[in-house]
Amino acid sequence: MTIRHINIMNIKNYSLLYRSMTAAALLPLGLFFAGCHNTQAEDESGKESEGVQVKMIHLQKSQLEASLKLPGEIKPFQFVDLYAKVNSYVKSVQVDLGSQVSAGQVLATLDAPEMNTQLLEAQSRLHTKEAMFRASRATYERLLKTSKVPGTISPNDLDMAFEKMSADSAELLSSRSSYHEVQQMLGYLTIRAPFSGVISQRNVHPGTYVGPAGKGSDKPLFRLEEQQKLRLAVAVPEIYTDDAHHAGDVHFTVKSLPGDTFTAHVSRIAGSLDTKLRSELLEMDIANINRKLLPGMYAEVQVPLPGKKDVYVVPKGAIVSNSEKVFVIKSVNGKAVWVPVQRGNEANGQVEIFGNLSDQDILVQNASDEIKEGTSLQAAAK
Numbered sequence: 001m002t003i004r005h006i007n008i009m010n011i012k013n014y015s016l017l018y019r020s021m022t023a024a025a026l027l028p029l030g031l032f033f034a035g036c037h038n039t040q041a042e043d044e045s046g047k048e049s050e051g052v053q054v055k056m057i058h059l060q061k062s063q064l065e066a067s068l069k070l071p072g073e074i075k076p077f078q079f080v081d082l083y084a085k086v087n088s089y090v091k092s093v094q095v096d097l098g099s100q101v102s103a104g105q106v107l108a109t110l111d112a113p114e115m116n117t118q119l120l121e122a123q124s125r126l127h128t129k130e131a132m133f134r135a136s137r138a139t140y141e142r143l144l145k146t147s148k149v150p151g152t153i154s155p156n157d158l159d160m161a162f163e164k165m166s167a168d169s170a171e172l173l174s175s176r177s178s179y180h181e182v183q184q185m186l187g188y189l190t191i192r193a194p195f196s197g198v199i200s201q202r203n204v205h206p207g208t209y210v211g212p213a214g215k216g217s218d219k220p221l222f223r224l225e226e227q228q229k230l231r232l233a234v235a236v237p238e239i240y241t242d243d244a245h246h247a248g249d250v251h252f253t254v255k256s257l258p259g260d261t262f263t264a265h266v267s268r269i270a271g272s273l274d275t276k277l278r279s280e281l282l283e284m285d286i287a288n289i290n291r292k293l294l295p296g297m298y299a300e301v302q303v304p305l306p307g308k309k310d311v312y313v314v315p316k317g318a319i320v321s322n323s324e325k326v327f328v329i330k331s332v333n334g335k336a337v338w339v340p341v342q343r344g345n346e347a348n349g350q351v352e353i354f355g356n357l358s359d360q361d362i363l364v365q366n367a368s369d370e371i372k373e374g375t376s377l378q379a380a381a382k
Contacts, residue, residue, distance in 0.1 A: 051376030055365035056331065057318065059357055061310045066347030068244075070234050072252060072301040074286070074293055077229040078195060081220035084210040085188035088112035095222070097202045101193045107222055110189040110210065119186060122179040129175040133168040140165045197226040200295075225295055230286040232264050234301050235279040243305040243345065245269060250284055252299040257292065262299075305345060311352050319343065319351060320367045328353065329364040329371055336364070336375040 088110040095107050140161040147153035201223035210221060236244045247266050264284035273280050318328055327338045344352025
């Protein structure tokens with residue numbers, strides 16, 4: 001009995017000893033995992049308390065100075081294609097291609113023999129009508145003088161004499177008008193320069209048959225261009241027309257004169273859009289006294305676009321565009337708030353924006369749609 005009791009006690013002691021040793025061995029491992037869990041939670045809470053670090057800007061109103069590079073065409077300030085007024089032959093030509101002419105200068109003389117015959121006929125009719133008018137007027141004046149003696153001239157004869165004089169007077173005026181018309185047509189046989197300029201086309205020689213455009217001549221006799229003063233024409237796209245109305249001087253270059261920059265002032269604005277190109281035409285006057293520029297040249301034009309005054313201008317990176325909207329991110333009490341905006345002009349990395357914004361609003365400079373609304377924001381160190 002005693003021996004069996006001792007064995008049972010030993011077994012129980014061994015079991016207790018084994019459990020104690022196992023618990024002692026597992027205790028450090030549990031403490032290790034608990035410590036790791038607490039450290040991770042502390043790190044996450046620390047990051048949340050710090051927020052996303054971003055660059056901040058304070059919103060202020062300013063004016064965006066931009067420019068637009070557009071192709072332009074240089075044209076003569078004024079030009080004309082000269083045709084013959086009547087069917088005729090070229091008798092002589094006094095100018096040639098490239099000739100510098102002055103207003104009123106004779107360029108060519110034409111010959112139309114039938115016009116001389118028409119002039120003689122008109123002159124003969126005029127003399128006949130003048131003689132008939134003088135005779136009827138003299139008859140009426142004699143009858144009028146005689147009719148003052150009662151009973152000598154009947155009123156009917158006096159009226160008929162007056163009507164005859166009036167009809168002859170009307171025919172005289174008609175003949176005189178026809179005569180002057182033929183004289184004027186003969187004047188068209190002398191081709192003169194309507195303004196000072198340069199002959200840029202000459203398509204006739206002596207003996208050439210010429211006439212009005214589309215009838216006697218497919219090409220003009222001459223093309224005259226004023227080149228000491230030129231026009232620069234630029235088509236401004238519809239989106240920039242409002243700003244282009246405030247443009248002053250423009251600068252332009254041409255390929256044939258590399259290194260030279262020219263300046264012109266905006267003189268005329270079309271005031272309506274070309275329905276095909278959806279653009280508005282601007283014209284600048286160019287002084288070309290030294291004739292370095294030629295009509296027909298193409299130019300690269302820098303059109304200044306002075307932006308609207310007192311608008312918000314921000315860096316391009318502060319604007320976020322996604323499939324839903326365009327917005328900026330404003331910091332309100334350290335939290336991100338998306339504010340929808342509309343874009344304006346853009347130049348040199350700066351963009352005009354329009355929206356529900358106020359002066360001194362704090363915006364995220366390096367915005368992205370990964371910064372959700374309500375995210376804590378912290379200004380990054382500069």
